Amino acid sequence: QLPLVESGGGLVQSGGSLRLSCAPAEFTLDYHAIGWFRQAPGKEREGVSCINRSDGTTYYADSVKGRFTISRDNAKSTVYLQMNNLKSEDTAVYYCAADSDLYCSAYMSPPDFSSWGQGTQVTVAS
Numbered sequence: 137q138l139p140l141v142e143s144g145g146g147l148v149q150s151g152g153s154l155r156l157s158c159a160p161a162e163f164t165l166d167y168h169a170i171g172w173f174r175q176a177p178g179k180e181r182e183g184v185s186c187i188n189r190s191d192g193t194t195y196y197a198d199s200v201k202g203r204f205t206i207s208r209d210n211a212k213s214t215v216y217l218q219m220n221n222l223k224s225e226d227t228a229v230y231y232c233a234a235d236s237d238l239y240c241s242a243y244m245s246p247p248d249f250s251s252w253g254q255g256t257q258v259t260v261a262s
Contacts, residue, residue: 137161138254140232145256148222154258156217158232167234170208170215171195173246174228174258181231185217186240195240199225224262229255 144156158170171186185206186195194206205218219226233249 139251140234140253142230142232142253142256144217145230145258147259147261150222150224150260150262152222152260153218153220154222156219156230156232156256156258157214158217158234158253159212159214160234166213167236167251169238169240169244169249170232170234171240171244171249172206172215172217173231173233174226175231175255176228179228181246183244183246184230186244187215188240190239193240195242195244219258222258222260224260226258227260228258230258231255 139161140158141161142158148154168189172184173181174184175181184197184200187206187208203221208215232253234251235249238248
């Protein structure tokens with residue numbers, strides 16, 4: 137079983153909204169940095185957003201700024217990604233990633249994260 141579980145993906149029309157959730161598979165696990173990556177067919181996995189537990193600071197890729205919002209419920213150890221005004225180019229598999237020691241930044245990359253989920257498909261129809 138993967139350490140993180142994502143939910144909330146699906147099919148939506150362009151301009152629509154979806155909310156993704158990410159939670160640890162075991163509630164005894166806790167992480168400092170939890171982020172979202174996405175991977176479209178034929179493309180590399182790219183960072184979308186990330187949030188730090190210690191100070192609540194967040195990071196967003198330029199392509200999603202103003203449209204996506206990441207938030208964290210520390211009591212539930214759950215992170216949410218609210219995605220508004222979705223575009224066809226947002227279509228991808230979205231992965232949740234986490235690490236106990238990492239601090240989110242614009243320089244984060246997939247190898248920085250120790251734990252991953254199975255991914256959830258987001259499809260935006262134009």
